[in-house]
Amino acid sequence: MNWSFVIANAITLACIYGTLAIGISLTWSSLGLVNMAYGFIFALSGYGAWLFSQHIASFAPLVMAAGILTGALGGVLVCALAFIPIHDKPNFPLRGLIATLAISLIGNQALLWQFGPRSKSLPRLFGTWNVNIFGVVLTADKLGAIVSAIVLLSLVLLWMRSSRRGLEIRAMMMNPHAASIVGIGVRSTGFAVMALTGGLAGLAAVLLAQTYYVAPFSGITPMVKGLSIALMGGLGSVPGAVIGAVILGINEALTSTMLGGQYVLITQFLLIIVILLIRPRGIAGILDKAREA
Amino acid sequence: MDRTAFEPTPEYGPAPPSATEAVAARTWIDPLSGFEPETPAREVPASAYLPPNTTWNETVAFKPKMYPVGRLNFFYKWPGHGGRLWWRTRYWPTRRRVLNIRGEYNRKTMRREKTILDKRPIWWTLTFLALLVAPAWVPGDAFNTVLSAAAVFGIYAAVNLCWMLVIGTAGIYSLASYAIVGAAAYGATYLAVQLGLPWWVLPAVGAVIGFLFGLLIALPALRLDGFYYALLTLGVVELCRVYVIQSRTFGSATGGIYGAPSYLPEGLSQSGQLLWGYYASLIVMVCALFLYRFVNGKRLGRVLRMAPEKKEAFAQACGVDYLRARISVFMISSTAIGAVGGFYASHFGGASPNLFSFDTLLLALAMLVIGGIGRSEGAVTGTAIVVFIDRVMIDWGPLRFVLIGMIMLLVVLFLRGGLFGIKPQFRTWRDKKKSERRASRSEKGGEMLPEEATETANKDEIYYRRFDKMQRDFLKRLVSKEVIEEHRTRPLGQHSEALDRLLIYFRRQGQIDKYAILVAEEFKAYRIVALSGHRGTTPRVVEDRTYGSPDEAYHALFMRRIQDLLES
Numbered sequence: 092m093n094w095s096f097v098i099a100n101a102i103t104l105a106c107i108y109g110t111l112a113i114g115i116s117l118t119w120s121s122l123g124l125v126n127m128a129y130g131f132i133f134a135l136s137g138y139g140a141w142l143f144s145q146h147i148a149s150f151a152p153l154v155m156a157a158g159i160l161t162g163a164l165g166g167v168l169v170c171a172l173a174f175i176p177i178h179d180k181p182n183f184p185l186r187g188l189i190a191t192l193a194i195s196l197i198g199n200q201a202l203l204w205q206f207g208p209r210s211k212s213l214p215r216l217f218g219t220w221n222v223n224i225f226g227v228v229l230t231a232d233k234l235g236a237i238v239s240a241i242v243l244l245s246l247v248l249l250w251m252r253s254s255r256r257g258l259e260i261r262a263m264m265m266n267p268h269a270a271s272i273v274g275i276g277v278r279s280t281g282f283a284v285m286a287l288t289g290g291l292a293g294l295a296a297v298l299l300a301q302t303y304y305v306a307p308f309s310g311i312t313p314m315v316k317g318l319s320i321a322l323m324g325g326l327g328s329v330p331g332a333v334i335g336a337v338i339l340g341i342n343e344a345l346t347s348t349m350l351g352g353q354y355v356l357i358t359q360f361l362l363i364i365v366i367l368l369i370r371p372r373g374i375a376g377i378l379d380k381a382r383e384a
Numbered sequence: 385m386d387r388t389a390f391e392p393t394p395e396y397g398p399a400p401p402s403a404t405e406a407v408a409a410r411t412w413i414d415p416l417s418g419f420e421p422e423t424p425a426r427e428v429p430a431s432a433y434l435p436p437n438t439t440w441n442e443t444v445a446f447k448p449k450m451y452p453v454g455r456l457n458f459f460y461k462w463p464g465h466g467g468r469l470w471w472r473t474r475y476w477p478t479r480r481r482v483l484n485i486r487g488e489y490n491r492k493t494m495r496r497e498k499t500i501l502d503k504r505p506i507w508w509t510l511t512f513l514a515l516l517v518a519p520a521w522v523p524g525d526a527f528n529t530v531l532s533a534a535a536v537f538g539i540y541a542a543v544n545l546c547w548m549l550v551i552g553t554a555g556i557y558s559l560a561s562y563a564i565v566g567a568a569a570y571g572a573t574y575l576a577v578q579l580g581l582p583w584w585v586l587p588a589v590g591a592v593i594g595f596l597f598g599l600l601i602a603l604p605a606l607r608l609d610g611f612y613y614a615l616l617t618l619g620v621v622e623l624c625r626v627y628v629i630q631s632r633t634f635g636s637a638t639g640g641i642y643g644a645p646s647y648l649p650e651g652l653s654q655s656g657q658l659l660w661g662y663y664a665s666l667i668v669m670v671c672a673l674f675l676y677r678f679v680n681g682k683r684l685g686r687v688l689r690m691a692p693e694k695k696e697a698f699a700q701a702c703g704v705d706y707l708r709a710r711i712s713v714f715m716i717s718s719t720a721i722g723a724v725g726g727f728y729a730s731h732f733g734g735a736s737p738n739l740f741s742f743d744t745l746l747l748a749l750a751m752l753v754i755g756g757i758g759r760s761e762g763a764v765t766g767t768a769i770v771v772f773i774d775r776v777m778i779d780w781g782p783l784r785f786v787l788i789g790m791i792m793l794l795v796v797l798f799l800r801g802g803l804f805g806i807k808p809q810f811r812t813w814r815d816k817k818k819s820e821r822r823a824s825r826s827e828k829g830g831e832m833l834p835e836e837a838t839e840t841a842n843k844d845e846i847y848y849r850r851f852d853k854m855q856r857d858f859l860k861r862l863v864s865k866e867v868i869e870e871h872r873t874r875p876l877g878q879h880s881e882a883l884d885r886l887l888i889y890f891r892r893q894g895q896i897d898k899y900a901i902l903v904a905e906e907f908k909a910y911r912i913v914a915l916s917g918h919r920g921t922t923p924r925v926v927e928d929r930t931y932g933s934p935d936e937a938y939h940a941l942f943m944r945r946i947q948d949l950l951e952s
Contacts, residue, residue: 125611176797184611185557190796191751196746197789204782311742315622322615352631360623364604367616371607 095227097344103233105340106240109268111317112324112332114288115246120327121263123184123285128169128191129292129317130310131198136293137305138163138202141211151216155239157171158297159290166289167282169194179193210304213297232301243294247287248329256283264327319363325376334374338362412870412880428873430880431864439858448821456746457882462492462498478682519659526776531658533775538665539728541767542672544751545760546720552758553680554713555692557614560601562744563621568593568725569735570634573644576729583645585921587726594722595715602714606707609693618745625740642734661731668727669764675720676760679713688713743785747774750792756802765803765854856952859889863946875938890945899944901937910937912944 111129118126126132139161144154173190177183217235221228229237259280262270271277284348296305299313320339324331339359346358366374410432417425474481484502489495500506522530533936547561568590575581591813601620605613628634636640647664648657679685691699691706699706729735738744747770755766769790777784795802800809831853837846862882870883896917902925904911907929913923926944931937 119611125615172793172797181800186796188611188614189749190793192746192749193789193792193796196743196750197786197793200782200785200789202932204786308742310421312622314620315742318615319619322612326611354624360619363619364616367612368604368607371609371612373612 096101097348099227099229099233100347101337101340101344103236103340104343105336106237106244107295107298108313108316108320108339109336110240110244110291110298111313112336113247113321113329114291115314115317116321116324116327116329117260117264117284117333118288119321121260121267122174122178122281123267124174124178124187124191125184125318126169126191126285126288127314128165128173128194128198129288130308131195131202132162132165132169133287133293133296133310134202134305134307135165135198136289137213137296137300137309138206138211139164140297141213141305142299144214149214150332151214154213154216155294156197162293162296163286163290165198166285166287166292169289170281170285174285175278178277178281181223199307199310206307208307210306210309212304213300216297216301224227236298236301240294240298244291247291255314256280260284290344298340316359319360321373323363323366323373325370325373326363328373328375331373331375387824392855414878416878421729428870428880429866430870430882431862433881434858434861436858436885438861439854442732443854443857459499459501462500463500464496507761512670519662527655527777528658529778531662533771535661535665535731536660536775537768537771538662538669539724539731540748540751540771541669541764542665542724543721544748544763544767545669545672545676546717546724547748548752548758548760548763549676549679549685549713549717550935551752553685554688554710556605556710557610558601558605558617558714559614559745559749560620561717561721562739563617563624564594564597564721564746565725565728566624566628566735566737566739567597568722569729569732569739570628570641571643572726572729573734574633576645577641577643579644583647583730586644586730590726590729591719594720594725596716597722598715598718601718602711605710605714619832621740621742621745625737628737628740640734640736640738644729644732644734647730648734650691664727665731668724672724673760673764673907675716676763680715680760684709684713684716714866747785747788752802753792754795754802756799756804758801759804762802762804847849855889856949859886861951862886863950866947871942872939875935875942886946886949889940890942890949899926899941900932901941908932910934912941913938 106375111133115126115129118124118129136158138157140154143157147157169191172194173187177186177190178187188210215232217231220231222231222234223229223240251260259270259275260283262273262275263277263284267277270280295313295317297308303309316339320335321332322335323339324335339362342359342362343355346355350358370376399547410430411427414426414428417423472481483500483505486499486501487496488499490497512588518534519531532738543561543565547558549562550558571593572586572589576583576586581589588841602615606615608616630636634643652660683830687704687706687709690702691704691709696706725735751766751770752763753766754769755762755764769791773784773788779786780787799805806827831850832840832846840846862885864882867880867883867886870880894917895915898915900913900915900923902911902913902923903909910933911930912926914926915923929940931940
């Protein structure tokens with residue numbers, strides 16, 4: 092068994108899925124919306140990056156930026172369709188869930204219709220070199236994924252801590268009703284949150300496309316994984332999402348080396364079910380303080 | 385005194401006269417002039433006569449525009465004697481009648497009449513008859529497509545009805561229903577292949593598997609709620625899909641497991657097989673409808689609907705054992721879904737991992753949402769719509785899913801209860817609009833507000849205020865240049881009707897703050913004061929003017945009153 096491989100894989104996957112989970116968690120806690128169209132945003136930004144690299148330039152940072160921008164655009168689209176019209180209507184959480192599911196259905200099928208079922212591959216953004224850190228061999232794409240995910244996530248979290256908009260988003264996470272009373276625009280903040288989380292999905296899509304491919308339905312599995320990490324960490328908690336991502340990354344890497352790749356999802360969901368049965372609001376969630384929805 | 389200052393100005397003057405209220409000046413002849421026939425009668429210009437009930441008539445008039453339809457529920461009134469209502473048969477095991485008919489006596493026509501209060505049994509019967517004879521009208525070239533789609537419709541409708549018990553009646557968002565179908569179909573097929581079971585055992589095997597599966601997913605439901613449970617079941621579905629795709633015993637190579645015995649009798653033609661399959665699925669759907677009716681419409685459904693999520697504490701306080709109810713509905717629903725899964729295996733000859741895919745889940749959710757969650761007719765209609773688009777309009781390619789998604793999105797954005805919720809939603813909207821209009825019509829000047837009215841012990845006061853307000857509205861319209869001029873020329877004595885009404889009203893006011901004339905120096909100086917209304921308290925001086933004659937003082941006081949009236 093190659094432990095260095097296991098650790099490298101675990102960290103990479105934890106970074107990518109953690110990005111997705113933080114996006115889902117942020118959306119849920121600030122808007123009260125479970126964004127089931129996240130897989131569609133993921134696939135859309137993969138295609139955005141692919142189109143950019145095909146037709147405009149294949150310079151790595153630009154391709155990544157194109158993916159992130161497409162993701163942000165997709166997030167804004169989802170917000171305009173599923174949040175703005177119904178966020179003040181009765182039974183919003185359920186209707187929002189179903190609306191995002193419908194957007195996911197429409198979007199994925201439209202991607203299939205437009206681009207066909209054949210998957211596309213992005214150019215290698217980080218080159219093809221290796222680096223050896225304390226005996227752990229990291230390939231370029233893994234190291235690139237880890238570094239860019241951590242850097243961009245820290246930037247986002249810093250921005251959330253230090254900027255005016257971030258303050259508004261955090262206020263919405265604490266208590267959306269009170270936030271709207273003190274003059275924070277629910278709709279404008281909604282657009283900001285969805286653009287931000289869409290950008291995170293775009294980042295994850297570009298990073299994951301280094302190892303996998305871009306396909307119309309490539310977003311479903313990452314979304315389910317991101318959702319389960321967010322769920323396990325406690326919906327609405329960023330540290331919880333990070334812890335969940337680390338646990339699931341370790342689990343995935345361990346299972347694939349010790350039992351075999353086909354058992355990854357099985358052990359993963361069993362782990363999640365056990366954790367949720369012990370702590371119904373996730374690792375970092377507190378039962379009473381969870382968002383009422 | 386500057387008299388023009390007290391003339392009514394447009395800002396607070398009476399409402400502009402309407403067409404009926406003629407402004408044309410006419411003259412008023414003093415009736416007392418008749419006592420002195422030698423001298424010519426005193427004539428004073430006056431404004432046109434305004435009937436004193438004008439304001440009342442305008443206030444009580446019904447102004448909103450009425451449309452001839454849509455205000456009341458329309459019920460056709462069937463003739464016939466009420467003593468013998470059509471159907472009094474009650475069907476076992478309920479105490480319900482086949483049709484809920486109310487018989488009543490119409491006092492206007494002096495006849496008995498009958499009203500069908502709930503027409504849904506009629507619609508169900510008509511639909512079922514239509515479904516029975518539908519294959520005869522399917523065009524020949526589309527026969528295969530449509531009939532196989534119709535069989536799928538029957539099976540999916542049965543699954544959705546059982547699922548609706550969990551989602552609609554219990555309000556638990558379990559997304560694992562098609563996973564139960566899949567598990568039951570896979571298990572039944574596997575056992576049938578291994579043990580050589582006949583086809584009629586498959587639903588029973590499926591029911592057992594469904595029961596076990598239901599037990600498995602009911603346990604987390606006791607601890608988790610809302611989205612946590614929905615996402616957990618989503619995870620379970622994904623788990624099943626991955627397991628089935630990768631497991632060699634369940635046909636990872638062949639894309640599913642096949643070889644289950646079919647319920648079709650031997651030696652049928654292809655169209656005969658399709659017809660047989662269609663009617664068998666229809667029977668399954670009808671069984672599911674009865675199950676829905678006997679769970680949702682009876683004690684269990686009632687208990688579940690009074691204990692929705694977040695109201696558990698209330699339900700518990702009322703003595704409702706909601707946990708037990710939830711587990712039983714889960715078990716009933718999963719067992720039924722498992723049985724349908726066994727039938728599915730027998731119908732399609734096996735099972736494919738497609739049952740566990742995210743798209744199947746999405747389409748199934750679309751079926752429920754389009755029809756309306758919590759209604760059996762919604763589940764059936766939604767299934768029909770989605771299955772038709774999915775299985776019959778195959779030429780559309782991926783676009784047909786886009787169409788389903790669009791319908792789903794539109795329904796969710798604009799409708800609260802799906803297609804079958806349109807009627808109540810429209811009624812609610814219409815009532816809202818009606819009450820908004822009513823609120824914009826009502827005027828409150830001088831009247832008591834509702835909260836004030838409840839606080840007042842003397843209820844006469846409420847009606848007095850209302851009357852007084854109407855009277856003041858009327859008197860305001862009587863104020864005109866002619867009236868003021870008439871008063872100026874002769875404050876005392878016989879007056880025209882308009883002026884008389886005004887003066888009588890002014891005289892009738894209470895003593896508090898009533899204006900009076902103080903004689904500062906006889907025939908030389910008069911002042912206007914306001915009475916305090918309390919014995920021993922001196923009147924307060926209103927203004928520092930003095931008037932040279934009583935008439936002048938009378939008129940100034942009159943103008944003050946007029947101004948107060950117009951400002952009130």
